Amino acid sequence: MDVQADLTRIDAADVLELRVGDAGGGALALRRHGQSGGGLLTVERVVRAGGSLRAPLEGLPLDDGEWDVLWVDGDGRTAPVDTTDPGVHLSDRAAYLRRPRRRELRAVRDAEGRLLLRSTTVEPYAEVDWVEPPSPGTDTVGVRGVLAYAPDPDRAGAPAVVARQRGLDGVVEAPARLDGRAFSGSVPLEPLAARFRPECPHNEWDLWLRLPGGAELRLAALADDIADKKRKIVFPGTVLEGGGTPVRVRPYYTVANELSLLAVADGGAR
Template sequence: MLELRLAADGEDPGSGLALVRCESEGDAVAVTDVEREGRLVRARLAGLALEDGTWDVVSVDRSGAANPVLTRDSGLSLSHRADYVRRPRTRDLRAIRDPRGRLRLVSARVTPYAEVEWVEVAPEAVTVSGFLAYSPERDGVAAGEVVARQRGLGGVETAPARLDGGRFECAIPLPPLAGAFQPRREHNEWDLWLRLPDDGAELRLASHADDVVGKKGKVVYAGVDLAGGDADTAVRVRPYYTVRDEFSLLATARSGGAA
C-alpha cells in the first residue's frame, strides 16, 4: 500500500497514478486500485509486476500526461521500517525522495534473514540479538542454533540460540574460533547463520532494516585476544560487517605471538 497525504484538500491527483522505471525508459505500470478520502490517497501495489530497480511515482492527468509526484517527506521511519521488515514477504518496496524532491519506489526481491539489532562483545563470547526478517510469525519459545562457517577453509562451529516468537538471541563462544585459526590465511572470516528448529532453514545474520549501507567502513567493534591452536600464536577475534552488510566474525593473528 502506497499512502499519500496531499498538501491541500483541493489538490487534484489527476485521473490516476503510474510507476515509471528509472533504469529503462518506457517501462511503466499503471496503478489502477486507487482510493481517495479527503487529502489521503491510498494506492494498492499488491500484484503489480514490478521488476527490481527504482520507479518514479507519477500522476496521470486527465489528458493522459504524466507528471512526477513531488514530496517533502524523506520516506524514512526506523520504527515503521522495522515493522515492515518483520512481516513475511518476497518483495521489498521502499518509498524515497530523490534530490529533486520526486517520490520514488525502490523494488527488490528479498529472502528471509536474521536482522541483527544488538551486539555485545565479552572476553570469550559475542552475544547477538535481533528478529526474523521477511519470515512468518512464530509462536512460543524454541531452541535453535547459530552456525559459524569458516569462509573458504571448511571449519564449522555451532552454539545454542534462543527463539522467542519472532526474536532471537545467541552467544557465540570465541575460543573455538581462535583455536581453529589457520595461519596460512591472514584473515579467517566466520560467516554466521541462524538455524531454525522446525525445518532446519538457515537465515544469514545481517543488518538491513536501518537503511544504513556500507557498515563495513562505518561500524567498528572491539576485538578479543585469545590463544590460538598453535601455542605460539595469539588470535584476535572481532565482529564485523561484510560489503553486503552481513554480520560475521574475523580472526587474525596478533603480532608478537601469544600473550
C-alpha cells in the same frame, strides 16, 4: 499540473500512502524510471480520504529497479509527484521486515525531489539490531535481532547460531533463542581460536541463524540503510589462546553489511 506530497510511506502491506493536500481529482500510475511516453502501469483501487491517498501495490508486476510515481489528471495528462518527505521511517521499516516477502518496495526521493518507487528482489535473512562484543575477560559475542522477510518459524526443534569458517571446514554452533520472530544468542570464541589456521592471515567466520526445521538465515544489518558499515563500525576484540598461539577475535561487518567474526594472530592485522 504540480502535485506535491508532504508524506510518502509504504506500510507493511505494500500500501503506498501519500498526503497530497488539495491536488484535486486524479489517479496514480507508475512508469519505469528513465522511460518517456507510454508504458504506464495504473494503480487500481486507490482510496482517498481528505488530502490522503492509499494505493495498494501488492500484486503489481513491478520488475526490479526504480519507477516514477505519476499523477494522472482527468484529461489523461501525467506529471511527476514531488515530495518533501525523505522516505526514511525506521518504525515502518521494523514492521516491514516482519512480513514474509520476496519483493521489497521503498518510497524514495530523487535528487530533484521527485517521488520514486524502488522495487528489489529480496531473500529472507536475520536482521541484526544489537551486537555485544567481547569485553575484557569474556569469550563470547552476543547478537539479537528479528527474522526479516522469512515465514514464521516452526516451533518444533531448537534454533542455533552457526559460525562457518570461510573457505575452510570449521563449524561452531551455539544455542539460540526465538521469541516469536525475535532471536538472540551468543557465539563462544574459544572454539574459533582453537581452530585458528595460521597459514591464513585472516580467519573469517560467517554467522548464520539456524531455525527449527533446518532453514538457515545469514546475519546482517540492512534495515537502517547505513552503507559501508565495515569502515564505519569497528568492534573491539579479545585475545584468546589458540593452540598456543595468541589469537585476537572480534566481530565485524562485511562489505555486504553481513555480520562475521575475524580471527588473526595477535599482533597481526586488525
